[in-house]
Amino acid sequence: MQSRLKATPKRPAIEVIRKYGSLPLVECYAGQLNQVFMNLISNAIDAIEDAYLESVAIVGEGRSGSITIQTDAIDQQVLIQIRDNGTGMSAEVQRRLLDPFFTTKPVGKGTGLGMAITHQIVTERHGGRLECISDVGQGTQFSIEIPLRQTLPEVRNDAIEPSESLAGIDA
Numbered sequence: 265m266q267s268r269l270k271a272t273p274k275r276p277a278i279e280v281i282r283k284y285g286s287l288p289l290v291e292c293y294a295g296q297l298n299q300v301f302m303n304l305i306s307n308a309i310d311a312i313e314d315a316y317l318e319s320v321a322i323v324g325e326g327r328s329g330s331i332t333i334q335t336d337a338i339d340q341q342v343l344i345q346i347r348d349n350g351t352g353m354s355a356e357v358q359r360r361l362l363d364p365f366f367t368t369k370p371v372g373k374g375t376g377l378g379m380a381i382t383h384q385i386v387t388e389r390h391g392g393r394l395e396c397i398s399d400v401g402q403g404t405q406f407s408i409e410i411p412l413r414q415t416l417p418e419v420r421n422d423a424i425e426p427s428e429s430l431a432g433i434d435a
């Protein structure tokens with residue numbers, strides 16, 4: 265993932281801004297939650313690349329592309345927010361975001377399954393919530409809420425501190 269953040273001939277490096285609150289361990293399917301973070305971050309990188317290509321938003325404002333990752337503990341939940349200043353999404357794209365096989369990317373690039381799987385892992389597997397706020401030309405923010413405790417015994421053996429998983433971005 266780190267390699268995709270580096271500068272290319274077409275755009276400067278994408279900055280990752282980390283605002284990690286101290287979090288307790290979260291009972292979860294660690295590998296699946298990792299997949300969620302990677303999917304959201306790779307979508308954010310694509311949206312920032314498209315913003316540079318289309319010369320919208322960030323370029324006009326002379327800022328560089330950035331992804332902000334914030335974590336907080338709230339009651340018996342952890343809140344993870346992933347925000348980008350890429351293209352943003354129209355209302356139509358937002359409406360179809362979770363549809364399996366919905367993609368705006370060229371053939372061979374996106375399968376359109378990333379968000380459907382992400383939603384399934386967060387809501388069905390972990391009893392959490394996934395929310396999205398997006399504006400065209402401004403960017404996108406995804407919020408994920410995961411309860412600290414899960415009811416299934418098999419999951420209890422697989423606890424992580426989410427920023428450990430998020431460290432995978434640098435790998």
Ligand SMILES: Nc1ncnc2c1ncn2[C@@H]1O[C@H](COP(=O)(O)OP(=O)(O)OP(=O)(O)O)[C@@H](O)[C@H]1O
Nearest residue numbers: 307308311352367368369374375376377378379404
């Ligand atoms: N952060 C984002 N900014 C702008 N558009 C986004 C963002 N995240 C998702 N989208 C839009 O939602 C669509 C669906 O996303 P999803 O991750 O499901 O599929 P994909 O990225 O196209 O393909 P893949 O299956 O490889 O992830 C994308 O094609 C894109 O149009």
Ligand SMILES: [Mg+2]
Nearest residue numbers: 303307378379
């Ligand atoms: Mg995707």
